[in-house]
Amino acid sequence: MSTGKAPGKLYLAGEYAVVETGFPAVLTSVNKYVTVTVNKTQNGGTIQSKNLNKELIHWNRQGTELVFDDSESQLQYILAAIKFIEKYALERGKKLSYYDLLVTSELDSQDGKKYGLGSSAAVTVAVVKTLGDFYHLDLSAMDIYKIAAISHLSVQGNGSLGDIAASAFGGIVAYYSPDRNWIFNMIRNHSITEILSLDWPQLKIQSLELPKDLELTVGWTGSPASTSILVDRIALTKAQKVKKYQHFLQESRKNVEQLIKGFKNNDSALIKKMFSKYRSLLDDLAEFSDVHIETDLLTSLCDIAEKLGGSAKTSGAGGGDCGIVLSDKNLNVAELKKEWQKVGITPLTLKIGEIIAHA
Numbered sequence: 225m226s227t228g229k230a231p232g233k234l235y236l237a238g239e240y241a242v243v244e245t246g247f248p249a250v251l252t253s254v255n256k257y258v259t260v261t262v263n264k265t266q267n268g269g270t271i272q273s274k275n276l277n278k279e280l281i282h283w284n285r286q287g288t289e290l291v292f293d294d295s296e297s298q299l300q301y302i303l304a305a306i307k308f309i310e311k312y313a314l315e316r317g318k319k320l321s322y323y324d325l326l327v328t329s330e331l332d333s334q335d336g337k338k339y340g341l342g343s344s345a346a347v348t349v350a351v352v353k354t355l356g357d358f359y360h361l362d363l364s365a366m367d368i369y370k371i372a373a374i375s376h377l378s379v380q381g382n383g384s385l386g387d388i389a390a391s392a393f394g395g396i397v398a399y400y401s402p403d404r405n406w407i408f409n410m411i412r413n414h415s416i417t418e419i420l421s422l423d424w425p426q427l428k429i430q431s432l433e434l435p436k437d438l439e440l441t442v443g444w445t446g447s448p449a450s451t452s453i454l455v456d457r458i459a460l461t462k463a464q465k466v467k468k469y470q471h472f473l474q475e476s477r478k479n480v481e482q483l484i485k486g487f488k489n490n491d492s493a494l495i496k497k498m499f500s501k502y503r504s505l506l507d508d509l510a511e512f513s514d515v516h517i518e519t520d521l522l523t524s525l526c527d528i529a530e531k532l533g534g535s536a537k538t539s540g541a542g543g544g545d546c547g548i549v550l551s552d553k554n555l556n557v558a559e560l561k562k563e564w565q566k567v568g569i570t571p572l573t574l575k576i577g578e579i580i581a582h583a
């Protein structure tokens with residue numbers, strides 16, 4: 225039996241701009257995980273995700289390909305991860321097996337709503353990691369990032385893959401997104417072995433640490449958002465409001481690089497300042513692109529936290545999901561949580577995820 229887990233994530237800064245090749249973001253992993261268990265079987269296997277309200281699906285092999293008795297699209301990230309990790313296992317001369325693969329997730333609420341903590345990325349990373357172990361591939365965190373990135377990209381083409389980096393490395397990461405057109409071309413014409421051996425153009429991942437005096441508090445709006453729809457709307461703006469969009473990108477880069485500097489210098493004041501500033505950059509972006517990033521509830525979440533002395537912003541695409549607060553010990557977290565609950569925001573008991581590998 226092999227088992228492995230991968231954490232969810234939140235965006236501290238850089239969201240939207242990081243979709244453009246080479247632009248930076250800072251993400252934190254969180255201590256909520258997707259866990260995958262793989263049990264070897266003799267002939268034929270099953271795939272089941274406890275959080276998806278579906279029966280388990282049965283699979284078999286035709287040559288090296290998996291064939292299913294049900295093509296359940298919600299399992300698409302799992303299937304893509306299996307496809308690419310097994311392609312790599314074959315390249316490494318491993319004999320493919322049959323197995324039952326079970327997924328359990330802490331990234332959804334009790335009643336099955338997603339928190340917006342990057343569940344698709346965590347599922348993909350957890351499958352790659354666990355099957356990597358099952359096939360004795362001895363993968364580094366960077367290998368796991370790369371195989372999970374290829375898998376995720378093959379399902380959902382418009383993401384930055386920053387969530388994959390946070391999930392593969394854990395802790396907090398500075399992330400510069402790779403050229404995804406290059407990756408698409410590489411998948412078409414090259415082996416996984418070759419792709420893993422190359423430095424991916426523009427990709428940079430660095431581990432960061434939160435100064436000891438800073439604390440992270442997360443609130444959940446209870447309403448899910450569709451990231452890819454929001455990202456597509458911003459892509460429309462990119463073509464329509466070229467100047468404003470380019471200005472946003474440049475400001476975002478400056479802002480995030482200052483934030484990274486704050487982390488590297490253990491400068492809590494700079495971190496809080498740059499974190500808050502990204503909220504106003506997102507506000508500008510929302511205004512000129514007419515995309516509702518900060519919903520009314522997210523505005524309340526942030527305003528309540530700021531009033532009590534914290535620095536606050538939405539995380540990721542916005543439109544729902546979670547908001548984050550960074551604060552020093554002066555913020556009364558118990559009071560913040562009470563105020564949030566009064567307006568319908570659920571405080572999540574989250575911490576920064578443990579560091580899996582230093583980048």
Ligand SMILES: Nc1ncnc2c1ncn2[C@@H]1O[C@H](COP(=O)(O)OP(=O)(O)O)[C@@H](O)[C@H]1O
Nearest residue numbers: 273275298327329338340341342343344345347
């Ligand atoms: N526990 C799970 N098991 C299998 N697949 C999952 C699980 N959680 C999420 N997924 C996949 O991820 C998709 C949700 O991804 P996405 O909308 O990007 O949400 P998130 O913001 O959480 O990443 C689901 O439709 C499903 O395909």
Ligand SMILES: C[C@@](O)(CCOP(=O)(O)OP(=O)(O)O)CC(=O)O
Nearest residue numbers: 239240342383384385451540541542
């Ligand atoms: C807009 C983005 O930069 C950040 C989106 O972050 P979210 O946390 O909203 O994403 P999901 O995990 O898919 O819900 C798009 C991207 O980087 O891919």
